[in-house]
Each structure stands twice: as C-alpha cells, then as structure tokens.
Amino acid sequence: MGYEYYAKGKDIVLLCEDFDLDETLDCGQAFRWEKVDESTYKGASLNTPLTIKKEGENTFRLFDTTKEQFLSVWKNYFDLDTDYADIKKRISCDETMAKACNFAGGIRLLRQDSWEALCSFIISQNNNIPRIKGIIARLCEHFGSFPTPKQLCAYTPDELSFLRAGFRAKYIIDASRKVESGEVSFERLRTATLDDARKELMTITGVGPKVAECALLYGMYRTQAFPVDVWIKRVMESWYPNGLPACCEGIEGIAQQFLFHYMRTFASKEKDS
DNA sequence: TTCCAGGCGTATC
DNA sequence: GATACGCATGGA
Numbered sequence: 041m042g043y044e045y046y047a048k049g050k051d052i053v054l055l056c057e058d059f060d061l062d063e064t065l066d067c068g069q070a071f072r073w074e075k076v077d078e079s080t081y082k083g084a085s086l087n088t089p090l091t092i093k094k095e096g097e098n099t100f101r102l103f104d105t106t107k108e109q110f111l112s113v114w115k116n117y118f119d120l121d122t123d124y125a126d127i128k129k130r131i132s133c134d135e136t137m138a139k140a141c142n143f144a145g146g147i148r149l150l151r152q153d154s155w156e157a158l159c160s161f162i163i164s165q166n167n168n169i170p171r172i173k174g175i176i177a178r179l180c181e182h183f184g185s186f187p188t189p190k191q192l193c194a195y196t197p198d199e200l201s202f203l204r205a206g207f208r209a210k211y212i213i214d215a216s217r218k219v220e221s222g223e224v225s226f227e228r229l230r231t232a233t234l235d236d237a238r239k240e241l242m243t244i245t246g247v248g249p250k251v252a253e254c255a256l257l258y259g260m261y262r263t264q265a266f267p268v269d270v271w272i273k274r275v276m277e278s279w280y281p282n283g284l285p286a287c288c289e290g291i292e293g294i295a296q297q298f299l300f301h302y303m304r305t306f307a308s309k310e311k312d313s
Numbered sequence: 314t315t316c317c318a319g320g321c322g323t324a325t326c
Numbered sequence: 327g328a329t330a331c332g333c334a335t336g337g338a
Contacts, residue, residue, distance in 0.1 A: 166317090248321045271319075
C-alpha cells in the first residue's frame with residue numbers, strides 16, 4: 041500500500057496505485073482540471089497550479105513541483121495517505137458495490153480547499169459542467185487565482201457580471217461575507233455533527249441540502265455526507281431501496297463516488313443498445 | 314423554438 | 327411540510 045515519490049529534475053515522480061486521472065479529476069468533484077492530452081491534466085488547487093501526466097502503470101509526473109510543494113499541497117489534495125485498495129475491499133460487500141469498485145477502481149476523493157469547494161458547488165446548481173468550469177475559470181482569471189472570501193466580499197453582483205454566473209453571483213457573495221465574518225466557520229464545519237454542519241452551511245443564501253452535502257463531502261472530507269442527485273436517486277431506487285449496505289457505514293460519500301460513476305456509464309450503455 | 318443542466322428561494326396551500 | 331414556479335446562461 042501507500043505511495044512513493046522522488047524528485048527528477050524540476051518534477052516529482054509519483055508511484056501510486058488506485059489512481060486514475062480521468063476518474064478522479066473529470067468526474068464532477070472538481071471543476072478546474074482540463075485534459076490537455078490523452079494522459080495529461082492541467083489545473084490548480086487554490087493558487088497552486090499543476091500539470092500532471094500519467095507516464096506508466098501507477099506512475100505519474102507532477103511537472104515543476106518541488107518536494108515541499110508536493111508534501112504541503114498535492115499529497116493531501118490527492119488523498120495519498122488513504123488506502124483505497126483497503127476501502128474498495130471493505131465496501132465490496134455485495135455484487136453491485138463490488139462491480140462499481142471494480143468498474144472505476146481509480147477514483148479518489150479529493151481533499152479540496154473548503155472555500156473553493158463551497159464556492160464551486162454554489163456555482164454548480166442548476167448548471168452544466170462546461171458552464172460551471174467556464175464561470176470558475178473566469179473567476180480565477182479575474183483575480184489571478186481563486187479569490188479569497190475577503191477579496192470576493194468587496195464585490196456587488198453587478199460587478200461580477202463578467203462571470204456570467206446569472207443568479208448565482210449574489211449567492212457566492214453572500215457565502216464570502218458569511219465566511220469572512222465568521223458566521224460560517226470551516227473549522228466548526230469540520231468538527232461539528234453532520235447535521236449541525238448542514239444547518240450552518242444552509243444559512244448561506246443559495247446553499248440548500250444538495251450544495252451543503254457536496255461542500256461537506258468534497259470540501260471538508262466529511263465522508264458520511266451523501267449528495268443525492270438524479271443519478272444517485274436512480275442508484276438508490278433500482279439497487280438500494282432500503283439504503284446502502286452496512287459495510288459502507290462512515291464512508292457513504294466515497295461509496296457514492298463509485299456508484300455515481302458506475303450508474304452513469306451503465307445508463308449510457310443502456311441507451312446505446 | 315424549446316428543453317435542460319449534479320438546485321434553491323419564494324409564494325401558496 | 328408539500329408542491330409549483332421563476333431564475334441567468336448557453337448548448338443541444
């Protein structure tokens with residue numbers, strides 16, 4: 041288990057199992073990654089950019105990355121200290137879960153910045169992925185990197201019209217104000233009960249049950265959080281009418297990632313045939 | 314043209 | 327507390 045890494049020139053070479061770039065970076069949990077060729081993604085976490093390329097089976101290159109950057113940013117972001125082989129083994133307690141884990145075995149739950157994730161999922165509501173990515177790209181371009189709550193709360197919705205975020209502009213401003221003032225505290229959200237954390241997030245205008253759940257799972261690594269969208273609704277209706285199996289307890293959100301991917305591909309194949 | 318996209322706020326009952 | 331409807335924008 042685990043991973044290894046070493047510096048090679050200006051880059052970091054990473055040896056890591058259970059890691060697929062498409063399944064992890066292009067699956068709707070993060071919106072700043074762009075596929076630049078068959079094996080390479082370019083993106084960022086907050087203000088740290090990265091180009092990462094798959095160079096071989098379980099081998100990746102992180103371009104222009106120091107050991108310090110790798111240890112302080114990317115090791116955590118890609119959740120490298122978590123043993124996904126062990127997780128998949130644990131949650132493969134019935135045929136459906138086993139198939140889902142086997143189908144997209146390289147999914148990892150990213151440990152994204154809390155603010156960046158909250159902001160991104162506010163933008164995601166009633167929206168499609170290309171547009172979500174466009175709005176976030178314009179946001180980062182305007183501020184030079186992902187804006188802090190302090191930077192954003194100085195703006196009015198009109199001044200953010202360049203984002204073309206529509207009715208969501210006022211929502212991200214309200215979020216920035218509540219985070220900046222401490223009315224919403226990520227430190228609290230990470231340690232509070234899940235229900236208290238949900239309630240606190242939903243004091244933000246434009247944050248309902250779905251966005252709160254996504255922020256908790258993708259931005260605070262609250263692995264019990266379980267966002268239910270149309271795909272997961274289908275999963276539950278057709279495969280788990282009585283809820284997820286007990287082996288998923290505590291990591292329902294990670295199980296959700298595997299099931300989401302499995303159902304989407306399953307459904308598109310049904311459509312083709 | 315109309316519909317829809319990883320929803321939410323508001324009005325109404 | 328349940329249900330319908332509008333909402334900005336842009337691609338299909």
